Amino acid sequence: MAILALDDYPGRYALTNELHARPFPELSAPCRALHLAIKPEGDAAGRDRARDRAHLAALLDRYGAPHLPPGANHYSGPLGRGFLKWEMHTEFVTYTLFLDGVSRVPFSGEMSTIFPSDWLTETPGKIVTSTLVRVDSATPERVAVALDDDFPQWFVLESLAVAQVVDSEAVIAGDFRIDEHGHERFVVLASPAVGQRRLGRIVQRVLEIETYKAMALLTLPVARHVAVTVARLDRELAEVVASMAAETGHEPDTLQRLLKLSAEVEHLVATSAFRFGAAGAYEALVNQRIQVLREERIGGRQLFSEFMMRRFEPAMRTCRSAEQRLADLSGRAERAANLLRTRVDVANQAQNVEVLHAMNRRAAMQLRLQETVEGLSVVAISYYALSLAGHLFAPLAEAVHVSEALLLALLTLPVVALVWFMVRRIRRKLGHGAEEAG
Incomplete structure (x- = not known):
């Protein structure tokens, strides 16, 4: 038979030989x-x-x-x-x-x-x-x-x-x-x-039942530790959630406490995940090895499957229960953290709105103050402009026999009107430039 002129997929022989290893x-x-x-x-x-x-x-x-x-x-x-x-x-x-x-x-x-x-x-x-x-x-x-x-x-x-x-x-x-x-x-x-x-297969399967049973049971101490820790963390989470429901007004502190609790939960998940996963795999192997033996009762004695059901299965249920409780606690802690973060965000937004209102009030006050200053500036500028105009028109007033007081009186209204017009024009021009920049 001719050999196919194609390259083998990487690891093809190794993977096939693994079945017979x-x-x-x-x-x-x-x-x-x-x-x-x-x-x-x-x-x-x-x-x-x-x-x-x-x-x-x-x-x-x-x-x-x-x-x-x-x-x-x-x-x-x-x-x-x-x-x-x-x-x-x-x-x-x-x-x-x-x-x-x-x-x-x-x-x-x-x-x-x-x-x-x-x-x-x-x-x-x-x-x-x-x-x-x-x-x-x-x-x-x-x-x-x-x-x-x-x-x-x-x-x-x-x-x-x-x-x-x-x-x-x-x-x-x-x-x-x-x-x-x-x-x-x-x-x-x-x-x-x-x-x-x-x-040989019978002996090998008996040995595998014992080995995988022992390996699966290594998770039991971990499960017991997780169960105790989860009970403590569950109480702490309940206290935090109760504090949230009471709306004590200490949301940032509560959030920090909740984040610390969540970090401890996730650390517990990370350190126990492999052991829980391995326990499930070993348990499945134990049950599969017993199943392929095709047990039959003899002399009224308990079967290997019955022994495992009474002695081994409760330990595995403890492990699964601890794993599930830990997963549930992790989910509840995450939901509580999300809820509290939402509450803190809403509170922060309300504070930001209040800050914006305060800024608007300060801007309005500054505008009124600015207008007041502008009015005073018109008076001041008019005073100095009138003084300069009086000196400028003094020789002309003497030539027509007009007194200095009468000259200042005649110049006051035009000078004030001119200064007011110039200040108003400058302010409009500055406002228009700011609008274009915006």
């Missing part, structure tokens, strides 16, 4: 598994992933195993007498070790010695979950014995969940409790006819 292990009963999920504290999503790869490489060097390819997010290969599966996730990494056979003492945890103690102390993170899985081949009779005799010794019956899965080809059981050695315990009793790939 994490194959399920192929297991044969009896066997056992140790699963560790390790997550750094703080900003785990923004951690230096090169440290995780370097830590894995240090473990592989202990056993002379080949390294993973540069930039790879998964690894599968032999490790000593076991088989290691390593995966890098958004917030955590997982180490899953598989060994053939089961221990003489159930859940003794001796397989954890394959991980050197000094290597464990240098792990870039802390354990979120450590899980032991015992996989055994069992006939229906052996399953009945395990239900009656073994499970009461291995698990806490009050929280034990048991189910037949994938068309009754296996029975899974676990109590989701941490034992005295720090591990959670699960059992997979497989039908002798179950295939290796199917058994």
